[in-house]
Amino acid sequence: MAMALLAHLACGKGIWGPRLIVVPTGVKLDWETEFLKWCPAFKILAYLGSANGRGFKSLQDEEMKFLMLDETHLIKKLEVSEMSDLVELRPLMYFLMPHIFQSHQEFKGWFSNSR
Structure with a gap:
């Protein structure tokens, strides 16, 4: 398609x-x-x-x-409780917008369940 x-x-x-x-x-x-x-x-x-x-x-x-x-399956099926999806999603997001997604720790903080 x-x-x-x-x-x-x-x-x-x-x-x-x-x-x-x-x-x-x-x-x-x-x-x-x-x-x-x-x-x-x-x-x-x-x-x-x-x-x-x-x-x-x-x-x-x-x-x-x-x-x-x-890689849209990673975005559509992302569940913040599944760290494996975050591990796969973060490099993709960094690839697209490196100035925003530089810090791995900050990225995890944005999508963690602890909010």
Whole structure:
């Protein structure tokens, strides 16, 4: 569905991007393969790296038209009592907004049950 939407916007509406799709490492190759198969006209720049190595110099000058997350199950099913979900959610949030989610302790405080 995500690729169909992006293809419709590009080919039907002339909105080609740029777009950022954030996916778990384990499915990155699947996303690339599917884009090459179903949307071969799309230019793909795959990035994989550590949190400290994310300079995103090629993306800093771009105004993103779309942001997609292939991690929404973590957000939709988040129960603050389940620390494993917080452990998985915090890196995603830091990836998207590093200036807000810098402190792991502060992040835990925001979503703890002790309020």
